[in-house]
Amino acid sequence: MIKKTIIIAAVTSSVAVTALAHGGATGIVKERMDAMAVMGNSVKAVAPMMRREVDYDAEAVKSAAQVFARHSGEAMTKLFPEGSGGGASEVTPEVWSEWSKFEELAEQLGAYSNGLALAADNGLGTSMGSAGSMMGSSSTDSMMGGTTTPMIDFTSMTADIAFNMVAQTCASCHATFREKE
């Protein structure tokens, strides 16, 4: 019994030391944090274009879209094996209890990223924001109601709207599956 405790203590402390040595996250947790950081960098690269702070560059948007797509779907979900939460990880247990929702969002990230690549050549729309139409043409029913997902035609969509859809996918996923801080 005592022996067991000592072994556990020894294992725990060596794990703790390794974790510290790698700046908090190790193994699969570090891998997925790195993947998120890569996507974050791409967001950071194109968001100023969407905000019209810098000139629009369709090629840069396409390459960002490819980065998102590469990290989507199974490439994303395989980084979250069951039991890989806790410690330095910021994942919530919901990722495993609501796995199909997580899978769906990971797939959606891929679909919207591919859509963004298609929309990239269309450039930016004339007005900022994705929901400006809610004040104008759309019916009041939807204004007072939920949001529905209509058929999406990315080839006729402007890049900023497509990018918003990608961004909202990131946010939806974070809202449920990343620890609130």
Add this chain to the structure above:
Amino acid sequence: MRTETKLLGGFGVLGAVALGGIIFWPVRTEPAEITLQGDVQRGAYLARVSGCISCHSDFENGGASLSGGKGLSTEFGTFYPPNLTTDATHGIGGWSVEQFAKAVRQGISPEGDPYYPAFSYPFYADMTDQDIADLWVAFQTVPPVNESAPENDVSFPFNQRWGLKLWRAAYLYDPDTESDPTKSDAWNRGKALVNGPAHCAACHTPRNFAGGRILDARFEGNDALPGDSKAPAITPSTLIEGDWTVSNLVYAMQTGITPSGDAFGGSMTEVVQGNTRFMSPDDLEAMATYLLDSSS
């Protein structure tokens, strides 16, 4: 000994009288008749900005619009945003516009009971009669849902509604929506939105043991939001330190994307998806302008 008993008894009687006084203390006043013609579009917009729709609907679990929101679990208990559809029994279909005004601006139910401040009515106190008329006609377009939201699950002593009268006396602050003539129109519009309907401080200002906002620490963040959520500080200095600008703050309220390339998580995702992304670029710019300069 006997004197002490008498004294204690005296305090007891006094206490009971005081308590009775509080229980039967009528709160606030009847609003005057509202005869203004409402504008549905404007009302729907205001319902978005104010969070009526996002809080009182549970779209995630297939709930109909405004038929009752997700439970808000707090240290005082769980609060369920009620059904605000036009159903006469389970919603607010049987209300008058004046009763609606009293609920929204004063936090008092048609029966005269104070609402829990889980409902952000303190921020709506400065809504004009026109705002109320607009909201009211927009609410009339909501299809009825004949099911009540669950009762609040609040334990003693917080289940004693008269206690809320004390809460109101201590912590019900008038929203600071007053214009400052030395500031730009955008700043003033932003101030009225931020401190009024958009109710940013409901989450971004810390609260004391009784759930009262600590006004001296306005916008300094709250680590203890319902549902284990946290709200960061949004004072001008923290925003500027975090590379926030009017432009990227507007964009974040439209998309959830932050200057560092991250996407909001937590409750702010719901705020963006349910409220701010519906706002006009002008209004968002006004809010950002004010937030980046809210201490002056």
